[in-house]
Amino acid sequence: MDEIRDVIIVGGSFAGLSAAMQLVRARRSVLLIDAVRPRNRFAQASHGFLGQDGVAPAEIRRRALEQLGRYPTFELLEETVSAVDKRECGFILGLDSGRAVAAKRVILAVGVTDTLPEVEGLAALWGRSVFHCPYCHGYEIGGGAIGILASMSLAHHQAAMLPDWGEVTLFTEPGVTFSDDERWMMEGRGVAIERSRLVRLLADGEHLKAGELADGRQVPLKALFVQTKVKPASPLAEMLGAEMVVGPQGPYVKVDDWGATSIPGLFAAGDAASPAHNATFASAAGVKAGVMAHRSLMMGD
Structure with a gap:
C-alpha cells in the first residue's frame, strides 16, 4: 500500500x-x-x-x-x-x-x-433536447414549445417555473396526481395540462420535434424537461x-x-x-x- x-x-x-x-x-x-x-x-x-x-x-x-x-x-x-x-x-x-x-x-x-422515464426515444435525447434543469439549459431553447413530463407530484413547482422559458405543456406519468390548488397555480401560469399519456419522442437527430401521445396525436416540442x-x-x-x-x-x-x-x-x-x-x-x-x-x-x- x-x-x-x-x-x-x-x-x-x-x-x-x-x-x-x-x-x-x-x-x-x-x-x-x-x-x-x-x-x-x-x-x-x-x-x-x-x-x-x-x-x-x-x-x-x-x-x-x-x-x-x-x-x-x-x-x-x-x-x-x-x-x-x-x-x-x-x-x-x-x-x-x-x-x-x-x-x-x-x-x-x-x-x-x-434513471430516466421510460418513454421511447427519450434516452437518446438526454442532455441534448431532454433536460432536468431549466436554469442550466432553458435559455438556449430560445422560447417556443416546451414540455415537462411529470414523474412525481413535485413536478408542479418546475411546471409553474418553465413558462419563463417558453410555452409549456405538462404530461403526466401514470399514478401522478395534483391537487386543485396545484393545477390552479400551473394553469394560472399558462401551463397546458395534457390528459393523454406521452409515449414517444420524435426527433431530427439530436433535435426534438414533437411528442406522440397515446391517442395518436403529436404535440410540437423543442425541448422536454423531466424528473429523474x-x-x-x-x-x-x-x-x-x-x-x-x-x-x-x-x-x-x-x-x-x-x-x-x-x-x-x-x-x-x-x-x-x-x-x-x-x-x-x-x-x-x-x-x-x-x-x-x-x-x-x-x-x-
Missing part, C-alpha cells in the same frame, strides 16, 4: 475538483480518484456557472486538472474505487485494479446516476454506514452545512450529498468540504 495521504477525494467533477483546490493550496497531499463517468458527460455545455458559461463540462475539467497539476501535492488517479474501510489511521480504499490507497480523510464527490430518479454513483457512503436521506428523487448522503457526514473524517459534496443539483451548488459544496477537511486535519495535528 502507498503512503497515507492527507485526503483522498473520490470523484473528479465540479465538487471534487473544487475541494481539491482548497486542499492543495493549504499544502496538503491530495489524491483525486476519478472513474471519468461524470453525470454531465451527456451535456454539450455548462450554463449558469460563473466564468464558465457555455463551456463544455469536459473542458472545464481539463482546465481544472491543468491548474491543480501545478501544485506538487496533487495527484490524479483515473480508476474506480470498489471498496472502503475505516481504520484507526483513517481510511483504506480498494481499487478495481487491486491496488489499495490510504488517507486520513476522505471526501466523496461521486455524483449520481439517473437518482442515487449516488458509488455505494461507498453506504459501505461505511454513513447516514442517508431519502429525498424526492432518491437517496443522498446526509451532511452538515460544511459537508461532514455522520462518519468522523468522511465528507461528501455535490449531487450525491444534496437534493438540489446544479454545477455552482456542487462547486460551492466542494469548497466547503475541502475547507472543513483541512480544518479537521488541523485539529488532528
Whole structure:
C-alpha cells in the first residue's frame, strides 16, 4: 500500500475538483480518484456557472486538472474505487485494479446516476433536447414549445417555473396526481395540462420535434424537461454506514452545512450529498468540504 495521504477525494467533477483546490493550496497531499463517468458527460455545455458559461463540462475539467497539476501535492488517479474501510489511521480504499490507497480523510464527490422515464426515444435525447434543469439549459431553447413530463407530484413547482422559458405543456406519468390548488397555480401560469399519456419522442437527430401521445396525436416540442430518479454513483457512503436521506428523487448522503457526514473524517459534496443539483451548488459544496477537511486535519495535528 502507498503512503497515507492527507485526503483522498473520490470523484473528479465540479465538487471534487473544487475541494481539491482548497486542499492543495493549504499544502496538503491530495489524491483525486476519478472513474471519468461524470453525470454531465451527456451535456454539450455548462450554463449558469460563473466564468464558465457555455463551456463544455469536459473542458472545464481539463482546465481544472491543468491548474491543480501545478501544485506538487496533487495527484490524479483515473480508476474506480470498489471498496472502503475505516481504520484507526483513517481510511483504506480498494481499487478495481487491486491496488489499495490510504488517507486520513476522505471526501466523496461521486455524483449520481439517473434513471430516466421510460418513454421511447427519450434516452437518446438526454442532455441534448431532454433536460432536468431549466436554469442550466432553458435559455438556449430560445422560447417556443416546451414540455415537462411529470414523474412525481413535485413536478408542479418546475411546471409553474418553465413558462419563463417558453410555452409549456405538462404530461403526466401514470399514478401522478395534483391537487386543485396545484393545477390552479400551473394553469394560472399558462401551463397546458395534457390528459393523454406521452409515449414517444420524435426527433431530427439530436433535435426534438414533437411528442406522440397515446391517442395518436403529436404535440410540437423543442425541448422536454423531466424528473429523474437518482442515487449516488458509488455505494461507498453506504459501505461505511454513513447516514442517508431519502429525498424526492432518491437517496443522498446526509451532511452538515460544511459537508461532514455522520462518519468522523468522511465528507461528501455535490449531487450525491444534496437534493438540489446544479454545477455552482456542487462547486460551492466542494469548497466547503475541502475547507472543513483541512480544518479537521488541523485539529488532528
